[in-house]
Amino acid sequence: MRPAWRVADVRAAEEALMARLPEGTLMQRAAAGLARRCALLLEQVYGAHVTLLVGAGNNGGDALYAGAILARRGAAVTAVLLDPAKAHEEGLQALRQQGGRTADNPPATIDLLVDGIVGIGAKGGLRDAAAAALHKATDRGRRPTIVAVDVPSGVDVDTGDVPGKAVQADVTVTFGCLKPAHVVGPAAPLAGEVELVDIGLRPWLRADPAVLVPDRADIAEALPKHRPTDEKYTRGVVGVATGSKTYPGAAILSTAGALAGPTGMVRYAGTARQYVLQAHPSVIATDRITDAGRVQAWVIGSGLGTDAAAATALRTVLATSLPVVLDADALNLLVDGAMADLMRGRNAPMVLTPHDREFARLAGEAPGPDRVAAALKLAAHTNAVVLLKGDRTIVATPSGTAYANPTGSPALATGGTGDVLAGLLGSLLAGGLRPEVAAVTAAYLHGLAGREAARHGPVAAPDVAAALRPVLADLASPDAAAATHK
């Protein structure tokens, strides 16, 4: 898992570390890492045209020192000072000593643009002067490669919100640790590829990060391993109570998601029984949950409707002592609080899988700009794991741990993909995974399947279900557990 820390924690760690080092050491380490990455992006440093957008703080200082290193290697470096009176003095001196110059406006030729406008000291979106300089530097025939220093300027570092104008970077070079803006919310895609430069901060950071990001090896390790002695029951059985005569598609899709998971058997219970059997002959299907037979986890919700029969089905599932995935209409049925007692009385795990509108109905307010905090609050309130869907899906536990999924794909923004996710998640729960591990794993695999499906053209939900198989097979291969990120 890759951890990310908030600004206050970074500041505290920085203070503790700086007290033991000569002044300026951390900035030198940061600038060296930044210059190294810039040089790699340029291929040839000598003669390259580099422009620095330099703000009022140390973020601009990093850019100036990195600019000095590049200038020493023969690059033509121009610094555009957005607030000349406050620009980092020693950094500016270093740049000038190596032949770098300052200018009021970005020059005509830019190969590489370094965004040193603002870092962890940011408040609000980009200010007008910064936005104007950025526009002049990028709105041209050949857009330069953009490297953000620490974070793309204009993002809210702690929440990943993008409150106004912001930089869209190709690469972000960050220092010491990841911050939430690199991994959650609309800020995450603005960072481009993120490189973490070690400046020695890690031992000084508090033990509990703000958010954790799973990588490929974590997911490969979490997946249940099949043994030669396994048969269909020992691998777990998942029960699916979704869909209806009106919405049979939801039943078919969630069952497809469940079938792609690690369990040996899928039982379906509901009024879309005939449709499910036509689509998936291997499923054992009944009309009612009480007739379904033994399962190790239930998935309930999508396409179920919110009528009396749906409410009865939900009550029946909640009354079991089994792990449950509550999706779509199951979440809508919880809104009026009529099942609050049943929810409170449960000891077995629950995972809620809302999108933003379902979240707003359930929590009484939209997730808002701080999606991690919002998901954690709902998780604590419901005593359930919350999987808040989005480009970077958040998984939050009642005990206060949050995860951000790195594999999101725009391909998943299409009807029915959530049904596939719920089915897969149910299968992972039935396979014995802890609820937050099941949720993190399901979101990760689902994202990869979305990407895999998108390689073959426009994506519909059945394509995502079909793509889960190669994705899982790939992850289950022996070298996957040894692989690092993505």
Ligand SMILES: NC(=O)C1=CN([C@@H]2O[C@H](COP(=O)(O)OP(=O)(O)OC[C@H]3O[C@@H](n4cnc5c(N)ncnc54)[C@H](OP(=O)(O)O)[C@@H]3O)[C@@H](O)[C@H]2O)[C@@H](O)CC1
């Ligand atoms: N921590 C570490 O371990 C290390 C940190 N390091 C580096 O230091 C950076 C933090 O530096 P920092 O504290 O000086 O703040 P920083 O981000 O430069 O910005 C503050 C200035 O920006 C301005 N400003 C604010 N909002 C704005 C907006 N929306 N749009 C435009 N401008 C805005 C605001 O101006 P003011 O309001 O004062 O006029 C304020 O003066 C960090 O990100 C990393 O790069 C590394 O060198 C080494 C290790």
Ligand SMILES: [K+]
């Ligand atoms: K920046």
